[in-house]
Amino acid sequence: MTERLSADGGSVEVDSVAGGRGEMTSAAGARVSRWWLTLALIGVIGGVLSGLFAIGGGIIMVPLLVTFAGLSQRNAAATSLAAIVPAAIFGSVTYLVAGEIDLLAGVFITLGAVPGALIGSALLKRIPLVWLRWMFIVFILLVAARMFFITPIRGDRLAFSVVIAISYIGLGLAMGILSGLFGIGGGIIAVPALIGLFAVSDLIAKGTSLLVMIPTSVVGTVANWRARTVDVRAGLVVGVAATIGSIPGALLALVIAPRVSSVLFGVLLVAVAAQLTVRAVRRPGGGVPSPGAATDRPRGEDSVMGEAEVAPETRGVAVELLDTVDLGPEIPGLEGRRLRMRMVTIEPGGVFGPVHDHRGRPGIVYVLRGTITDHREGVATDYGPGVGWPEDRNTVHWLENRGTVAAVEISVDVVSGE
Numbered sequence: 001m002t003e004r005l006s007a008d009g010g011s012v013e014v015d016s017v018a019g020g021r022g023e024m025t026s027a028a029g030a031r032v033s034r035w036w037l038t039l040a041l042i043g044v045i046g047g048v049l050s051g052l053f054a055i056g057g058g059i060i061m062v063p064l065l066v067t068f069a070g071l072s073q074r075n076a077a078a079t080s081l082a083a084i085v086p087a088a089i090f091g092s093v094t095y096l097v098a099g100e101i102d103l104l105a106g107v108f109i110t111l112g113a114v115p116g117a118l119i120g121s122a123l124l125k126r127i128p129l130v131w132l133r134w135m136f137i138v139f140i141l142l143v144a145a146r147m148f149f150i151t152p153i154r155g156d157r158l159a160f161s162v163v164i165a166i167s168y169i170g171l172g173l174a175m176g177i178l179s180g181l182f183g184i185g186g187g188i189i190a191v192p193a194l195i196g197l198f199a200v201s202d203l204i205a206k207g208t209s210l211l212v213m214i215p216t217s218v219v220g221t222v223a224n225w226r227a228r229t230v231d232v233r234a235g236l237v238v239g240v241a242a243t244i245g246s247i248p249g250a251l252l253a254l255v256i257a258p259r260v261s262s263v264l265f266g267v268l269l270v271a272v273a274a275q276l277t278v279r280a281v282r283r284p285g286g287g288v289p290s291p292g293a294a295t296d297r298p299r300g301e302d303s304v305m306g307e308a309e310v311a312p313e314t315r316g317v318a319v320e321l322l323d324t325v326d327l328g329p330e331i332p333g334l335e336g337r338r339l340r341m342r343m344v345t346i347e348p349g350g351v352f353g354p355v356h357d358h359r360g361r362p363g364i365v366y367v368l369r370g371t372i373t374d375h376r377e378g379v380a381t382d383y384g385p386g387v388g389w390p391e392d393r394n395t396v397h398w399l400e401n402r403g404t405v406a407a408v409e410i411s412v413d414v415v416s417g418e
Contacts, residue, residue, distance in 0.1 A: 035369045035408075038068050039234055043083060043241025050084070050187075050242060051091045051249025052256075053206070053265050059140065059188050061238065063272055070370035070405035075231060075384040078224040081180070081217050082235030087242035088213035094250035095207030102204050104160060106211045108168035109175065109190065113216040116176020121223035123181050137273050139178070144269035146192050147262045167198070172212065180220040187213055202258045231386040316350025316401070319343070322410075326417065336417045344409045346372060346401040353398035358391040363413025365389055370407025373400050 046061035061083065065076035095101050127135075175190045187209040194205035224230040253261065320343045328335035346352055366388035374381045374389060376397035383389060391397075391413065401407040 035069065036237060039065075039237045040241040042069065043087075043238035044245040046080070046083065046238070047087050047091075047242030047245025048249040049245075049268070050087045050210075051094065051246040051251070052253045053187070053191070053249075053261070053268075059269070059272060061242075062136070063275060065238075067275075067404065069234075070385075070403055070407060071231075071234075072371045072382060072384055072403070075371070077181070078221075078230035079235045079238065081224065082221040082230050082232065083238035083242050084213055084217040085221065086239045087246040088210050088217060090243045091246040091250045092207060092210035092214065094247055095203070095210060098203075098207075098254055100201075100203040100254075101207035101211055102200070103211075105168055105194075105200075106208050108165050109172035109208070109212045110215050112169035112172025112174075113176035113212050114172075114219050116173040116178075117180040117216045117220040118176075118223055120177040120180020121220045121227070123177070127181075135181075137277055140188075140269050140273040143188055143192060144266045144273065146196065147266035147269065164198070171197075175212065176216050176220075180223065202261065203254065206253060231384065234385060314351060314353050316347035317352050318345045318347075320345075327414070328417070337414055338417045339412070340415050341410065341412045343368075344411055346370075346399065346407045346409075348401055348404050348406065350407075351398065351400045353400075355396060355398050357393075358395045358413075359393045361391075361413055361415050362393070363391045363411060365391065365412075366410045368408040368410060370401060370405055371403050372407045372409060373402050375400070 042061055042064040045064065049060050061080040062076045065071045065079060069076070071079060092101065171190060171193050174193075175187075178189050187206075190209040190212065191202075191205045194200040194208065195202055198205075200208075221230060221235070225232065322341045322343055324341070325339040327337045327339055344352065367383050367385050369385050371382050371384045374383060374397055376395065382402075388409070
């Protein structure tokens with residue numbers, strides 16, 4: 001069937017799912033369940049790689065969260081960092097039991113990593129998304145190139161000295177900044193650096209890196225939580241699944257040949273970089289930005305649109321009426337009004353327009369998955385999973401999905417009973 005929406009005082013037709021209310025509710029629940037299952041699978045994959053390569057798993061989880069869970073680069077980085085915490089704990093325990101952690105080195109690296117994580121999380125809120133994507137790609141390729149030319153030697157720990165201690169702190173600072181900025185735990189820089197610059201055994205480098213990831217990820221996640229850039233529930237689901245996968249990954253790392261481990265790591269990074277590059281180039285406006293070019297903004301930060309931009313008509317939108325309540329019998333004075341709850345799905349490139357207001361139709365929107373861009377008064381604001389916005393008599397806007405997966409929102413509003 002087709003539902004007619006009162007948008008700007010008139011009617012706008014959008015596609016709706018056929019069937020009764022029970023069928024629509026079941027479809028809504030199934031779609032949400034698939035999203036949580038996707039998060040769990042991403043966590044397992046990230047966990048195995050976390051234990052195997054001591055990279056936190058974020059280097060894989062971030063692109064997977066962007067591609068299959070519909071998170072923006074910013075939300076994916078913050079969510080991945082939260083998921084790394086439990087995976088790093090259990091993974092490091094496995095290395096500790098095997099005697100492959102340098103606790104003293106871990107302490108000094110942590111001294112630099114904790115403030116570095118705070119710096120990285122602060123940068124995450126300020127760097128435009130298009131720059132963040134390309135910085136991430138270049139970083140991955142640099143690390144991959146390094147891994148192809150490194151052959152780890154499994155030997156003793158590095159002899160400790162004042163110079164080494166200072167160097168460890170510097171390494172920790174770099175590790176922390178990259179952790180907070182890219183949501184990768186920092187192991188992707190710590191492991192190659194410990195092996196290539198400090199000549200540390202690859203197993204000790206991996207175990208020590210996982211140990212340092214624990215405080216680094218905690219500090220970065222707390223900062224992201226305060227900035228409202230992390231979906232805590234999604235992070236917990238991914239984190240629990242990653243923990244399950246981290247233990248067999250760590251056990252496999254103890255038996256695999258060091259050269260094979262480095263080559264596999266390098267191949268993995270190249271594949272990830274290639275996939276992200278394709279997506280960045282295909283994405284509208286996804287090319288490398290020129291100075292002064294318009295770019296994506298952090299969620300909640302204003303992004304001024306050009307004067308020539310016009311809100312297009314509705315397309316690629318499906319609306320499912322979940323339920324209604326007649327407010328007349330419930331609250332005196334509200335006869336003829338009803339409380340309505342709908343699930344709105346906006347496909348990639350879809351638009352919920354044209355510009356409309358909410359006079360006489362106040363409501364609240366909550367984003368379940370994907371990223372929805374709200375345009376109002378010449379300003380575009382991105383909203384990811386776990387957040388939303390109010391719609392009152394002063395709201396005049398239109399919505400779109402700039403991502404590559406369907407965005408889903410729950411909309412609750414008060415409408416005429418007619």
